[in-house]
Amino acid sequence: GQQLNQSPQSMFIQEGEDVSMNCTSSSIFNTWLWYKQDPGEGPVLLIALYKAGELTSNGRLTAQFGITRKDSFLNISASIPSDVGIYFCAGRPNTGANSKLTFGKGITLSVRP
Amino acid sequence: DAGITQSPRHKVTETGTPVTLRCHQTENHRYMYWYRQDPGHGLRLIHYSYGVKDTDKGEVSDGYSVSRSKTEDFLLTLESATSSQTSVYFCAITGSTGDYGYTFGSGTRLTVV
Numbered sequence: 001g002q003q004l005n006q007s008p009q010s011m012f013i014q015e016g017e018d019v020s021m022n023c024t025s026s027s028i029f030n031t032w033l034w035y036k037q038d039p040g041e042g043p044v045l046l047i048a049l050y051k052a053g054e055l056t057s058n059g060r061l062t063a064q065f066g067i068t069r070k071d072s073f074l075n076i077s078a079s080i081p082s083d084v085g086i087y088f089c090a091g092r093p094n095t096g097a098n099s100k101l102t103f104g105k106g107i108t109l110s111v112r113p
Numbered sequence: 114d115a116g117i118t119q120s121p122r123h124k125v126t127e128t129g130t131p132v133t134l135r136c137h138q139t140e141n142h143r144y145m146y147w148y149r150q151d152p153g154h155g156l157r158l159i160h161y162s163y164g165v166k167d168t169d170k171g172e173v174s175d176g177y178s179v180s181r182s183k184t185e186d187f188l189l190t191l192e193s194a195t196s197s198q199t200s201v202y203f204c205a206i207t208g209s210t211g212d213y214g215y216t217f218g219s220g221t222r223l224t225v226v
Binding site: 009031033035040041042043044045048088090098100101103104105106 | 146
């Protein structure tokens with residue numbers, strides 16, 4: 001089946017640094033989503049992308065829908081301790097809710113004060 | 114809040130006993146999903162529902178069954194719990210348009226001893 005690749009599994013950065021994550025697929029997706037999961041909670045949607053090349057920001061977060069439609073990128077600027085968590089990418093190959101999301105395995109981000 | 118609740122939040126049960134987890138939504142969304150989350154595996158789809166009494170299997174459905182007799186409730190049952198089913202279980206919902214991805218519940222941590 002379709003897979004989304006996120007690596008590395010863990011990232012460690014210093015507070016104030018920027019960090020970039022990417023998510024790749026061997027097949028095309030028409031929707032890309034980025035989620036964050038805080039400890040003990042469910043994933044929460046950060047950013048949704050619907051068009052190839054689209055660049056969308058949400059505060060210090062910026063995400064891009066790759067022009068090949070096979071990848072997406074998330075950038076966090078000026079990291080703070082509350083950015084700690086697991087970041088998942090997700091993609092949907094077709095439009096419509098009956099097309100299920102595929103999730104990456106997530107990247108655990110640690111921020112050193 | 115997102116209008117999705119899971120119960121119980123934590124449960125410890127013995128091997129061989131049946132267990133039912135409940136997902137309740139107040140959004141009147143058509144689609145509901147059950148995932149399990151395990152270290153190194155990310156989120157894996159167990160079962161999903163696309164309407165009342167309409168359900169289908171996900172990638173890790175063995176040992177699980179589901180029921181949806183009302184729009185708002187999606188039940189996940191472990192017929193005879195095993196230690197390999199120790200996990201964190203998440204329910205998710207999405208509406209008919211699906212444009213905004215899934216909304217997740219806060220999860221149920223299940224331990225089978």
